[in-house]
Amino acid sequence: MNAGVRTGSVQRRECQAIGIRVKRDAENTSGNPDLSRRDRGVPDPAAEAAEKGVLYHPWVDFTQPEPASWQPAADPPALRTGEVHLWRTQLDVPAEQLPALESVLSAAELARANRFLFEHDRRRFVAARAALRSILGRCTGTDARAIEFSYSALGKPGFAGAWERIGIRFNLSHSHALALIAVTRERAVGVDVEYLGRNVSHEAIAERFFSDRERRDLASFALALRKRAFFDCWTRKEAFIKASGEGLFRGLTTFDVSVEPGAGARQLTVRNDPEDASRWKLLALEPALEFTGAVVVDGRLERLTCFEWT
Numbered sequence: 289m290n291a292g293v294r295t296g297s298v299q300r301r302e303c304q305a306i307g308i309r310v311k312r313d314a315e316n317t318s319g320n321p322d323l324s325r326r327d328r329g330v331p332d333p334a335a336e337a338a339e340k341g342v343l344y345h346p347w348v349d350f351t352q353p354e355p356a357s358w359q360p361a362a363d364p365p366a367l368r369t370g371e372v373h374l375w376r377t378q379l380d381v382p383a384e385q386l387p388a389l390e391s392v393l394s395a396a397e398l399a400r401a402n403r404f405l406f407e408h409d410r411r412r413f414v415a416a417r418a419a420l421r422s423i424l425g426r427c428t429g430t431d432a433r434a435i436e437f438s439y440s441a442l443g444k445p446g447f448a449g450a451w452e453r454i455g456i457r458f459n460l461s462h463s464h465a466l467a468l469i470a471v472t473r474e475r476a477v478g479v480d481v482e483y484l485g486r487n488v489s490h491e492a493i494a495e496r497f498f499s500d501r502e503r504r505d506l507a508s509f510a511l512a513l514r515k516r517a518f519f520d521c522w523t524r525k526e527a528f529i530k531a532s533g534e535g536l537f538r539g540l541t542t543f544d545v546s547v548e549p550g551a552g553a554r555q556l557t558v559r560n561d562p563e564d565a566s567r568w569k570l571l572a573l574e575p576a577l578e579f580t581g582a583v584v585v586d587g588r589l590e591r592l593t594c595f596e597w598t
């Protein structure tokens with residue numbers, strides 16, 4: 289979709305794509321009742337999840353885009369080239385579970401955990417690292433404790449030494465009490481998640497870090513949608529710079545992502561390098577109520593399957 293052109297029906301589709309939270313915002317400000325899918329007899333899993341007070345679990349596949357539950361972690365299928373396995377995990381774990389999680393971490397990771405000022409940050413770091421190690425252990429059929437990581441000059445973690453030859457790639461993101469871990473085979477991958485309740489001065493950040501086109505597209509949204517569109521844009525940009533491994537060293541204004549809110553495939557354009565743009569696949573995610581996210585993978589993405597790590 290050309291995000292630069294906004295019509296009434298495009299705005300409506302955006303609202304439907306966003307799900308209940310933003311729909312309610314839009315209804316409150318516009319009073320437009322036809323934004324509710326259920327009023328028109330269309331199933332709305334996000335609304336149903338909100339009513340039940342449970343997380344909304346989208347399952348994203350380019351051929352079958354309808355949402356479904358994240359699958360329990362017990363028996364994930366083998367990871368094939370062209371697939372992404374996306375794991376979601378809650379980071380606010382009870383104190384009694386901590387010793388078991390800490391026992392999975394390396395001495396360096398424990399030392400890093402102990403440098404956090406606040407206990408809740410320490411716990412979340414431990415929970416995220418333990419989940420990462422355990423998931424990668426399962427993918428590679430090895431003891432989570434035995435895994436060795438190496439870090440690129442810009443901080444991107446990967447497998448160290450002989451582990452690298454297994455061909456499994458991964459990336460991790462955490463925000464608030466949620467982490468996402470993306471795992472691929474032979475494909476660079478980046479993932480990002482953001483808590484939508486985070487208090488940031490989104491206009492100032494967009495002004496500083498977003499491209500001209502992204503800022504123009506953001507400005508075309510109604511105020512009620514703009515903060516959500518900002519977070520969507522942010523996570524997509526972060527997922528790309530994490531996939532490329534360049535972090536903030538890649539100028540954030542050297543590429544554009546489409547800011548259209550909601551889950552699904554989105555456009556990523558690397559300016560002055562059309563080949564680079566066609567290399568990467570960008571998928572917007574709605575990983576849970578109150579969170580947005582994105583995953584970017586190098587090359588073809590045939591299927592993304594979501595798993596819950598507990």
Ligand SMILES: CC(C)(COP(=O)(O)OP(=O)(O)OC[C@H]1O[C@@H](n2cnc3c(N)ncnc32)[C@H](O)[C@@H]1OP(=O)(O)O)[C@@H](O)C(=O)NCCC(=O)NCCS
Nearest residue numbers: 442443444445460461462480497522525530533534535536
């Ligand atoms: C470090 C960075 C790669 C991501 O940081 P972030 O979005 O704050 O944090 P996330 O939780 O999503 O990602 C952190 C994880 O990414 C991984 N990571 C670190 N450096 C990375 C790199 N260069 N490339 C890919 N992944 C990286 C690590 O696993 C890290 O987890 P850890 O801290 O537990 O070791 C980098 O992009 C950054 O500093 N961003 C700042 C955010 C910002 O200012 N954005 C501007 C608006 S677009």
